[in-house]
Amino acid sequence: MLNLVLFGPPGAGKGTQAELLAKTFELNHVSTGDLLRTEIAAKTALGIEAKRKIDKGELVPDEIVVAMIKNKLEKNKDVNGFIFDGFPRTLEQAMALDKLLDENETPVTGMLRLEVEKQEVIIRLLNRGKISGRSDDQDRSIIENRITVYCQKTLPIIEYYKPQGKHFEVNGMGSVEEIAGRLKEVVEKIR
Ligand code: B4P
Numbered sequence: 543m544l545n546l547v548l549f550g551p552p553g554a555g556k557g558t559q560a561e562l563l564a565k566t567f568e569l570n571h572v573s574t575g576d577l578l579r580t581e582i583a584a585k586t587a588l589g590i591e592a593k594r595k596i597d598k599g600e601l602v603p604d605e606i607v608v609a610m611i612k613n614k615l616e617k618n619k620d621v622n623g624f625i626f627d628g629f630p631r632t633l634e635q636a637m638a639l640d641k642l643l644d645e646n647e648t649p650v651t652g653m654l655r656l657e658v659e660k661q662e663v664i665i666r667l668l669n670r671g672k673i674s675g676r677s678d679d680q681d682r683s684i685i686e687n688r689i690t691v692y693c694q695k696t697l698p699i700i701e702y703y704k705p706q707g708k709h710f711e712v713n714g715m716g717s718v719e720e721i722a723g724r725l726k727e728v729v730e731k732i733r
Contacts, residue, residue: 543648544569544623544733547630547639549699550656552688553663553670554714555721559656560627562722567729570618573627577610578602596678599687601631601695608638615642623651631696636703652732653703654725656714660689 548556564571581589592602630636643649664685671679678684703709710728714721
C-alpha cells in the first residue's frame with residue numbers, strides 16, 4: 543500500500559494537491575479538515591466542539607481527530623493506499639497514525655512537506671475566505687494564530703519522520719500544475 547502524508551502550513555495547498563495525488567495514484571483521500579467541516583454542517587456534538595476550536599484558529603483535540611481517522615481506515619480496507627491531508631498535525635497524532643497503520647501492517651510510505659512562504663499562505667487563505675465563506679479564513683489574526691499553532695505543534699513532527707528517512711521537502715511556491723509535477727516526481731521515486 544502507498545500511504546502518503548501531505549504536510550505544510552495552513553494554505554500550503556494540501557487540499558488542492560491531495561485531490562490531484564489521489565487521482566494520479568488512485569488513493570483514498572482523507573482530509574481531517576473536510577471531515578470536521580462535515581460534522582460542523584451536520585451540527586453534531588462533535589461538530590459543535592470542533593467549530594469552537596476552528597473559529598479561533600486552534601487545533602481540534604487529538605482524540606476526536608484520531609477517532610475519525612480510525613473510523614475511515616476501518617471502512618476502507620480494500621484500497622491502494624491513503625493520502626492523509628492535514629493529518630497528523632501533532633506528534634501524538636503521528637504516533638497514533640503509525641499504531642493504526644501497524645494494525646494493518648501498512649506503514650507510512652513518506653511525508654511530503656510543502657514549503658510555502660508565510661506571506662503567500664496569508665494571501666491564499668484571505669482569497670479563499672472571500673469565496674468559500676470559511677470563517678477561519680476571513681480574519682487575518684485567526685490566520686496568524688493558525689500559523690503560530692502550526693510552528694509550535696505541527697512542525698516538530700518533521701523530527702519524527704526525518705530519522706525514519708520518510709521526510710521529503712517539496713517547493714510549494716508556483717502554479718498548482720508545477721507543484722503537482724514536483725510532488726508526482728517524489729512519489730514515483732518512493733512508491
Ligand atoms: P484544513 O482543512 O486542513 O485547512 P488548511 O490547512 O487551512 O488548508 P489547506 O492547506 O488544505 O488548503 P489549501 O492550501 O489547499 O484545516 C482547517 C482547520 O481544521 C484547522 O485550522 C484545524 O483547526 C482543524 N483541523 C484539521 N485537521 C486537524 C487535525 N489533524 N488536528 C487538529 N485539528 C485539525 O488551499 C488554500 C487556498 O490556496 C485555496 O483557496 C487554494 O485554491 C489556494 N491555492 C492552493 N494552491 C495554490 C497555488 N499553487 N497558488 C495559488 N493558490 C493556491
